[in-house]
Amino acid sequence: MQSRLGRGGEAPARAAVLDECVTPISRPHRDDVLIAVGGLLSGLVLWAVGLHTQGGRSLPGAWVLLPLVGTAALELLRRTAPQPALALGACLLVLDQFTRGSLATVVMFTDLVYAAVVYGTPAAARRIPVTTGIVTVGMTIGFYAWFQQPEALLIGVVTGLITFAPATTGALVRHHRDAADSARLRAEQTALLAEMDRSQAVVAERARMARELHDMVANHLSAIAIHSTAALSLDDPATTRQALSVIRENSVDGLAEMRRLIGLLRDTGGRDEPTAAPTLSGLDALVAQARTNGADSGLGFTLDDRRAGTGPLPAPVELAAYRIVQESLTNALKHATPGTVEVALSRVDGLLAVCVTSPHGDRPGPRAPGSGAGIIGMRERTELLDGTFTAGPVTAPDGSRMWRVEAQLPAEERNLRT
Incomplete structure (x- = not known):
């Protein structure tokens, strides 16, 4: 059985080896075929x-036809094998000098010189013009020294027209083509970079919108979720009425925040409609609202603002600090155990310190689910301003477990990341 398999697999194996060893021959370009046919026909007419x-x-x-036909055949290789074609064409040109000569052979040789520079390797494109220039100068000096006649200079001129002129012309054409390719590549790279910048700008704007939407609405929706759960689970008309009041208040506030966000996103048609951004001066109202929302959960809220007399803060810093406090209070409403949530702000050594601590542990009663997006948003806001952010459980001096959110933000314009 093995021998059968071996004989059966012999042909495919041989075919695979042949496929690897045989290099496919490139077909001549259509223009090269036209040049070869035109040169050959022109030479035949001149000979006739x-x-x-x-x-x-x-x-x-008829010996003149041998270099003519050979040079015409080499024209078929002017793009696919320009340097071998030039070498063989030079030999045929020398052979042409021992016949009666054909102008078509000379013209086709000049085209081979031109093609070797344009389509050849970069090294050949640099070497051929120098070589033909040296050959032209050598022929001029050599024949002048041999014939001792001014007419011998014409041989150098003809040599230059046949070799050096097409070589320099090819070098100029290749230089312009390379310059055009470089310009096209630069344009493509510029377009690619512009597209990357646009994509990054879109991603950054979507992230900013996500942070704003989460920070503005999550607080109100969390309070609505907690109080609606309490209203459904407790059969007490007074508690239900109080919960519905909190739900309505947060619904109205949440709707106002949504309208503000929509106002930021809507195209105003060239009208600059200013939209007030929240600042740290609104922390009192924010804490008071959290105090109302968290009363039924046994949560108390305090604000310790020690920034008096320290001067104004940059607008981005005020917005980031406000949103960090807002999100921290939202997380406390959703996850904190009964106790006091403390909000502290201070400004020392050019930094604004924001610290929010809340009781941490197993919480009885209704609670709203969390997704972790709030922590991510606070960290992103801090990092965008080149600040530092930490969040996690800590142990208080009295041994109780607390959840602490702390952010250090640059408090001066020159310290902000540009």
């Missing part, structure tokens, strides 16, 4: 009418 570039050579008659 008896028009040659020289006479009295050792290979008369």
Whole structure:
């Protein structure tokens, strides 16, 4: 069985080896075919009418067709193998000098020189113009020294026209093509960078909107969830009425906050409609609202603001500090055990310190679910201002467990990240 399998797999294996070893031959470009056919037909017409570039050579008659046909065939390789085509074309040009000569062969050779510079390797594109220039100068000096006649300089001129001129022309064309490719690449890179900047700006704006939406609405919705749960679980008309009052108050406030956010997002059609951003001067009202929302849960709220006489704060810092306190109070309403939630602010050494501590542990009664987005939003707000943020459980001096949120924000404009 093994021998059968071996014989059966022999052909595919051989085919695989042949596929790896045989390099596919590139087909000539259509323009190269037209150039080759045109050059060959032109040479045949010149030979038929008896028009040659020289006479009295050792290979008369049809020998002129050998370099003509060979050079025309090399034109098919001017893009796919430009350097070998140039080397063989130079040999055929030398052979052409021993015949009566054909102008078509000379013209096609100049095209091979041009193509070798344009389509060849970068090293060849640098080397060929220098080499042809040296050959032109050498031919001029050599024939002038040999013939000792001014007419010998014409040989150098013809040599330059056949070799150096097409080489320099090809170098100029290649330089312009490379410059165009570089410009196109730079334009594509610029467009890519612009698209990346746009995408990053969209992501950053969506993150900012998410933070604003969460910070503005989560507080009110958390209070609504807690009090609606209490109203449904307790069969007490007074408690239900009080819970419905808190629910209505938070619904109205939440609706006002949503309208403010919509006002920020709506296109005003060129009208600058200022929208007041919350500042730290509104902390008293914020804490008072939290005190009302958390009364049924056994939570008390205190505010210790020690910033008196320290000067104004940058607007981004005031907004970030307000949102951090607001989110911390929301988290306390959802998760804190009965006790006192303390909010403390101070300004020392160019930094605004915001600290919110709340009782931490197993909480009885209704509670609202959390997603963790609040902690992420507070951390992002702090990092955007190049501040520091920490949040987690700590042990108070009396041994009780507390949850502490602490942020250090730069309190001066020059310290803000630009």
